[in-house]
Amino acid sequence: MLPLSGERIDAKGILSEKLDSIDTVRGSSRLKRGFAHMQKNGVVMDVTNVEQALIAQEAGAVSVMVLDKLPSEVRKAGGVARTASIKIIEEIMDSVTIPVMAKCRIGHVSEALVLQETDVDMIDESEVLTPADELRHIWKWDLTTPVVNGARSLAEALRRIEEGASMIRTKGEPGTGNVAEAITHIKKVNDELRTIKSIYDSGDNQDLVRISREFKVSYDIVEQTAKLGRLPVVNFAAGGIATPADAAYLMSLGCDGIFVGSGIFSADDAQQRANAIVLATTFWNESDKVKEAQKMIDERQSIHGLDVKTLDLRMQDRGGSA
Amino acid sequence: MSLTFGVLSVQGDVLENILSVEAAINALGIDGTVTAVRTSDEISKVDGLVIPGGESTTIGQLSKFNGSLKTLKEKIEQGMPVLGICAGMVLLSNNANDKVVGKIDQPLLNILDIKLERNSFGRQRESFESDISLDSIGIPKFNGVFIRAPSISDVGSDVEVLSKFNEKIIAVKKNNVIGVAFHPELTSDISLHKYFVNLTNTLKN
Numbered sequence: 001m002l003p004l005s006g007e008r009i010d011a012k013g014i015l016s017e018k019l020d021s022i023d024t025v026r027g028s029s030r031l032k033r034g035f036a037h038m039q040k041n042g043v044v045m046d047v048t049n050v051e052q053a054l055i056a057q058e059a060g061a062v063s064v065m066v067l068d069k070l071p072s073e074v075r076k077a078g079g080v081a082r083t084a085s086i087k088i089i090e091e092i093m094d095s096v097t098i099p100v101m102a103k104c105r106i107g108h109v110s111e112a113l114v115l116q117e118t119d120v121d122m123i124d125e126s127e128v129l130t131p132a133d134e135l136r137h138i139w140k141w142d143l144t145t146p147v148v149n150g151a152r153s154l155a156e157a158l159r160r161i162e163e164g165a166s167m168i169r170t171k172g173e174p175g176t177g178n179v180a181e182a183i184t185h186i187k188k189v190n191d192e193l194r195t196i197k198s199i200y201d202s203g204d205n206q207d208l209v210r211i212s213r214e215f216k217v218s219y220d221i222v223e224q225t226a227k228l229g230r231l232p233v234v235n236f237a238a239g240g241i242a243t244p245a246d247a248a249y250l251m252s253l254g255c256d257g258i259f260v261g262s263g264i265f266s267a268d269d270a271q272q273r274a275n276a277i278v279l280a281t282t283f284w285n286e287s288d289k290v291k292e293a294q295k296m297i298d299e300r301q302s303i304h305g306l307d308v309k310t311l312d313l314r315m316q317d318r319g320g321s322a
Numbered sequence: 323m324s325l326t327f328g329v330l331s332v333q334g335d336v337l338e339n340i341l342s343v344e345a346a347i348n349a350l351g352i353d354g355t356v357t358a359v360r361t362s363d364e365i366s367k368v369d370g371l372v373i374p375g376g377e378s379t380t381i382g383q384l385s386k387f388n389g390s391l392k393t394l395k396e397k398i399e400q401g402m403p404v405l406g407i408c409a410g411m412v413l414l415s416n417n418a419n420d421k422v423v424g425k426i427d428q429p430l431l432n433i434l435d436i437k438l439e440r441n442s443f444g445r446q447r448e449s450f451e452s453d454i455s456l457d458s459i460g461i462p463k464f465n466g467v468f469i470r471a472p473s474i475s476d477v478g479s480d481v482e483v484l485s486k487f488n489e490k491i492i493a494v495k496k497n498n499v500i501g502v503a504f505h506p507e508l509t510s511d512i513s514l515h516k517y518f519v520n521l522t523n524t525l526k527n
Contacts, residue, residue, distance in 0.1 A: 002338075020488045024450040031449045034469050034508045037335040038375050038409070060384060062333065062377045097420040097440055098377055099470065121446035121470070145447050282332060282384050289388075 004029045005224035005232035006161055011141035013164070027144030029166070035099075035122065035146050036167035036234040039063060039257055043247070043278050044101065044236070046070055046261040048084075052270070053092045053100075059274035060282075063099040063121065065259065066092055071128045071175030072262035072303060075313060081129040083111045086118055093119070101148070106319040107133025109142075116145040122167070123147045127318040128174045128261070135322050140164030150238065152185045152316055154192035155215035157231055159322075162217050168231055170255075171316040172239015175262050177305035179246040181316060182239045186253045193230060200226035230254075239316070242267070242303050244280030244293035251284035268301035324353045325526060327519070328368035330394075331358035332384045334376020334409060338507040339515075343372060346515040352523055362393035370403040370522030372515075373410030375469070375505050378440070382413055382429035395431050403498045403522040405515070411494075411501030412440060412472055433499055435478030442473035442490060442503075454504070456485045456493055461513045466492065466504040473503055498525060 007029040015026045025031075042062030047053045053064045068084040069077060083104045093100045099121035104111035106125055111132070115123045125138055127150055137160065140147040146166035151157035157168045170189070172182030199207045200223065212222040225232055237250035238259035247258045258281050264274050276296035283289035308314075327347070329339045336358055343356040359365050371394075373381070385391040398404050398414075406414040415438045418426050422441065443450070446469070454466035466487065474491035477483060484493035484500075492503040498521070506514040 019450065019452070022452055022488060024452040026448065026450045028451060030467060030508055031451060031469060034335075034467060034505060035446050035449065037338060037508065038377065038469060040335055040337075040376070041331075041333045042377060042380055057379060060380045062380050093445075094422055097423050097426055098379060099446065116447065119445045119447055278380070278384070279387070283388070 002033075002228065002232055003224065004033065005228070006221045008141050008164070011164065013140075013142050013144045015144060032146035032166035033233050036148070039236075040234060041282060042257045043281050044257070044259045045264055045274060046259070047092065047265065049088065050091050050095045052265050053096050055271050055274055057096045057098050059271070060278040061098060061274065062257070063101050064092065064096060065101045065103065065124060067103055067128070070262040070266055071315075072177070072266045073175075074128055075175040083115065083129065086114065089118055089120060103129055105129040106131035107136050107138060109138050112138050112143060112147070116143055120145065125149050127171055127315045131318045134319060137163050137319060137322060140166075148236075150316070152188065152320060154189050154196070155217065156320060157189060157235070158215055158217040158221050158225060161231070161233055162221055165233065167234045167236065169236040169238040169259055172237070172241070173308050173311070174239045174315050176240045176308060176311070177242040177263060177266070177303035178240045178308055179242065179250070180240070181308055182237050182241065182250060183253070186237055186250060186255055189231070189235070190254060193225070196222060196226040197229040241277070242305065243297060244276045244290060247277050248280040248284040248290045251281055257281065262303055266303040269298055273297050323527060324355070325369045325522060326367060327354060327356040327370050327372070327522070328359035328365065329356065329372045329374055330365075330381070330385075330410075331360045332376075333380045334374040335505075335507060336374055339372045339374045339407070342507045342512050342515040343519065345512045346519040349512060350516055350519055352519060354519070360390065361388065362390045365390055365393050365397060368402070369526050370518065371397070371405075372518070373404060373406045373413055374507065375408040375410065378409035378412035378418070379428045381409055386429045391429060391431065395433065398431065398433055398499060401498050401525065403518065403525055404500070405518040406499070406501040407505060407507065408469065408471060408503060411503060412438060414499060414501050434481055434494060434496055434501055436474045436481055436494060437476040438472055438474050440472045441470050443468055443471050446470055452487065454485050454487055454492065456514070458482070458484055459495070459517050461517065464506070464513065465509045465511060467508045468504050471503040
């Protein structure tokens with residue numbers, strides 16, 4: 001088990017109670033981060049209804065993420081994007097055996113509490129939805145249900161972990177079918193991890209404290225992460241993944257798993273593509289199997305995709321400075 | 323004789339189990355190594371195997387896809403010690419029902435004759451830690467980490483019950499096969515992994 005760096009043992013989300021006279025604890029960092037550990041090497045698929053959720057489960061997804069609209073549709077529709085209909089989330093929870101996640105708006109504490117009450121397995125405080133608070137994220141230590149957050153850099157990741165995130169994913173650029181930003185983000189995080197590790201190894205605490213101030217996080221979380229040489233929570237890739245090869249490449253960059261948003265159910269070969277992306281994620285280091293997976297999809301049916309440079313809306317910037 | 327341990331590396335918390343087995347090997351002073359295994363070829367070379375936690379539907383389907391499910395079953399039936407954790411225990415079972423969804427059609431190894439219920443304690447918010455005991459294998463106190471855990475309501479005559487939590491069976495053993503509903507690899511306590519390494523050592527030598 002990775003050390004539970006930054007853990008707050010007095011968090012409100014931790015509940016000590018008796019279950020038929022036996023002492024139990026719920027919502028501890030071990031349980032919340034542990035849930036994310038069980039997702040490793042897996043694919044979490046965005047879905048908008050029961051039918052898609054069943055296809056995802058059948059394809060071998062480790063979880064489904066329920067949205068009102070796929071990120072590409074959110075982009076087209078404009079307006080305000082909010083958490084999904086609770087009725088649809090519940091219908092999906094009653095239909096699949098794999099975990100069900102759902103998104104809430106950045107900083108929207110009550111949407112998160114509603115999702116917790118709905119009993120979703122993980123909450124994504126997501127830049128795909130319209131932020132409710134650009135300056136403050138949710139204080140996730142108050143929740144018993146684990147939360148995943150997006151990050152474009154190590155600083156952003158560590159800020160989210162200090163707020164209580166149990167899992168991190170790259171932000172990428174959602175709904176574009178363009179994997180370039182996710183690649184940029186994971187490479188940046190990896191590069192920054194190497195830097196702080198080498199500073200730690202050289203014993204230069206003076207420089208580590210400089211970094212903690214630059215990152216706007218505590219010295220302790222920087223030191224613990226530097227010592228570890230990786231994020232202290234599970235780190236997935238997300239944002240723009242559309243093909244099996246996209247997934248395999250991100251796994252090869254050290255991601256613990258994959259979130260696919262619009263890439264599957266915006267494509268015309270969703271079922272095949274869902275299967276293929278799972279295979280490529282599992283067998284990312286066996287190039288013959290990645291080729292087989294890639295062969296299962298038809299490029300003419302991929303999501304059309306958008307050039308990130310010409311976008312009016314950059315979802316990744318949402319909540320990024322906070 | 324040197325022992326080779328494997329952790330089934332399809333999906334789930336593989337690394338955590340490699341670290342726990344490694345720590346157990348070192349603590350016992352046994353000559354052995356541990357690696358991640360996935361193909362039939364790799365599985366056929368190990369003396370003992372951990373099937374880690376994860377999503378049982380995913381692990382089962384992918385193991386079936388790459389042909390390793392059959393090899394796994396043969397090796398276990400031939401006596402290879404195996405520790406199935408959470409999803410791993412589900413895979414070892416001969417039937418799986420979900421608490422909410424009911425009967426599930428998923429690839430299983432059909433090794434343990436048990437009546438198993440998936441997500442038996444509820445969803446993630448209901449996941450919990452609690453002290454449990456596995457007295458019959460010399461572990462009186464263990465921090466049980468239950469994450470969307472399964473439980474067993476009944477076992478066949480050849481399956482031994484190792485532990486219960488409030489009448490729900492949470493650990494079982496049948497000769498070379500151990501199944502647990504909780505996650506020892508998410509704690510720093512290596513006593514269950516030590517028991518498994520020792521069992522492999524005894525059966526092999």
